[in-house]
Amino acid sequence: MSAEPHHTLPPVRLHSDAELAREALGAPLFARAVRLARWAGPGTRVGVGGELDAAQLPEAAAALGLEPADEDAAVYASQAWRVAVDTGLVDVTEPDEDAEGAAEAEAGAEGSAHGTAAPGEDLALVTGGAPGEVLDLWLAALETVLADAAVPDLDELVDALDTGGEVDFGRLDWNPQREADFLDGVLANLYLLTVAEGGAGESAVPLPVLAASMVVPDGMGEPTDEVLERVSDAMMRLDDQFRQLEPIGLVEFRPVDEDLMAEASDEDLAAGPSGAPAGDDEDVSRYGMVRLTPLGLYGIRARMLEAGVEAPAIGELSGKGADALLDTVSRFPESAAQAEIEQWLAGRELPAAVAELLAAARGDDEGAPLRRLRCQQALATAGPEAEPAVRAVLDDAELGGLARVWLAERGVGDVPAPDAEMVFWLTVDTIAAQLAADGETEELPLLIASLTAHHSGFFEQAWRVEHPATAYVLEAMGRLHPDRKAAKEARKAAFKARSRQG
Known part of the structure; x- marks a missing residue:
């Protein structure tokens, strides 16, 4: 691949x-x-x-x-x-x-x-x-089936025979490598759509959507008639290929409804820029639906790994240290990060694991705020036995705020109140982490407004915060704060922070 x-x-x-x-x-x-x-x-x-x-x-x-x-x-x-x-x-x-x-x-x-x-x-x-040896046999079988699926059907080959009985590839308009690359691309897109939805492969993808993902240029608005025709041709090609791939267990496939094909025009087959037909779910399914099976997810991932693509799987970090865990899950969607963290914690003594996580969350590098956010996410499921390790970092400048939040959420008494410096530092760190995790989401302005509303004169103090991301966060607040006056104050504070940092 x-x-x-x-x-x-x-x-x-x-x-x-x-x-x-x-x-x-x-x-x-x-x-x-x-x-x-x-x-x-x-x-x-x-x-x-x-x-x-x-x-x-x-x-x-x-x-x-x-x-x-x-x-x-x-x-x-x-x-x-x-x-x-x-x-x-x-x-x-x-x-x-x-x-x-x-x-x-x-x-x-x-x-x-x-x-x-x-x-x-x-x-x-x-x-x-062993199961792995059986899977190796199956992967070899998959390669045979994929090679067959990239070959034109028999009728096309017969039509392309020259007078000497050899296939005229020019007349056939078939390039073996091009066809193999096309099928690889389709399967890669199907894999990406699957893992983007949680990685379990529960949802089927309409065939026109897959065809359009290979044909419609990025950023194209209303597709031209020529592009729609190419989507239609690709869709029918995929219909034939997925019929061949289903018996090896790669996909579950509902073919294009033959009655529909007799009725539909090219425009009907690929309506809209995504290539997805209009209509209700039943209408969409008549155009073909495909889903990678759990075995199919395994197979496509194995081929991607062989091709040099980094295609992680939940559970791979169970045997690694907390530093590797937090660095890696910082790039994961939140639900996947949570699943990976839970598997990591499951094989460890909790007090020692929590101490290791907190130590790995320290740092003033660019990725540190998001590591601390994932650490906080990991601690969210920890029980009372984690309390001694959390209390041990109450006086830590980088972790003290996180520790206080965890203890307060559990109603633990005798927790010292944070000083103003820690409150402002934690606010900057939290927003920096959210920006790193999800970018400028619709929810972020509400979070910013909520955090700043509790502190009068917030921006008067915020630009002095000794945090590497202070100026960056203030600039983002200047763009995103829903209150125009506060946004202006944030921009002024960001300018002061930049000047202060030299």
């Missing part, structure tokens, strides 16, 4: 390897490949490319429990055989091409040489291997 290295995605919530391995074994295409691997034996004949001899396809179909007379049975058997060979579930010995040529010359086509096949060593991993 091609991708830009060092690009960080939101974290994904993965099922356990054991659960994923069970899903892999239950994927219809993979299960058929396993059955054919067990069926392979001394009488199995293969061609030069390891493909199953055409005369044996009905027998292979029967081994899969399919009706050999069914026109799709041979296709299913051929696909499953190719997966079995590519994954090592089957070992093939291809025919000697010179021997095959001699046999054909002597006995005609019916007497041509064949290779042989037998169950491969990796077949034993299906029942005796």
Whole structure:
């Protein structure tokens, strides 16, 4: 999978390897490949490319429990055989091409040489291997299916044959790398849409939305007729590809309604700049819906990691220190950060873990305010046993305010009141953290107004606060404060803070 290295995605919530391995074994295409691997034996004949001899396809179909007379049975058997060979579930010995040529010359086509096949060593991993080994087999099967999905259908290939029986790729307008990159891009977008919604893959994505994500230029308003037609073409291409990807367990897919296709025009298929059709949910679903399965999330993430994309998963930080935890979850959405923090705390003695978190939250670097916010988030679920570690930092200039807030929220008595310097410092730190976490949100002006309303002459004092982000925060308050007079005072204070900092 091609991708830009060092690009960080939101974290994904993965099922356990054991659960994923069970899903892999239950994927219809993979299960058929396993059955054919067990069926392979001394009488199995293969061609030069390891493909199953055409005369044996009905027998292979029967081994899969399919009706050999069914026109799709041979296709299913051929696909499953190719997966079995590519994954090592089957070992093939291809025919000697010179021997095959001699046999054909002597006995005609019916007497041509064949290779042989037998169950491969990796077949034993299906029942005796660790979950990770099963998943490695499934990933190899996925690569085969993705390669097949990027190939034009048979009718297009036949139409593109030249007089010599070779495929004229110019007439076909098919570039293998371009097609593979397109499918990779689609799956990357589907993954991103999934993890952006929480990473569990619960919501299906309308097919026109995915098609539009690959076709409609960024920032385009009303798409042109040409762009709409390209969205429609991409949508139908994806419809065919997701039909091929569903049997391997990558996606759950509702195809485009064939009756709808008979009725709809290109404009109907891609209405609006997003490419999503107008209408209610039922109407949208008729244009096709796709969802990555938990196994699909695992598979696409594995391919991204191999391509150099930073694609974190919840739980990966459980064995690391608090400094790595806070630095990393500072880049996560809040719900994902909370899930990661909970897993980190679950494997530790709470008093020691809280002390480690508080120590990691210190600092005057640019990321420190957000680390303290995530530390506060981590402490929110801590019980009374955390109190000694929290009390130990009451006199700390950077953590004392955070500690007082935690103790006050739990109704703990005997908590010393903060001095004015600590109150102002904590206000600046809190706003700096919110800006780093979410940017200038609609809620931030309300928070700013609330924090400043409790302190008369706030901006008279705020510019003197010894915090690295003081000027930056005051400038933001000057832009965002809902009261025009207060906003003006904030801008003046920001100027003084900049001058003071040199």
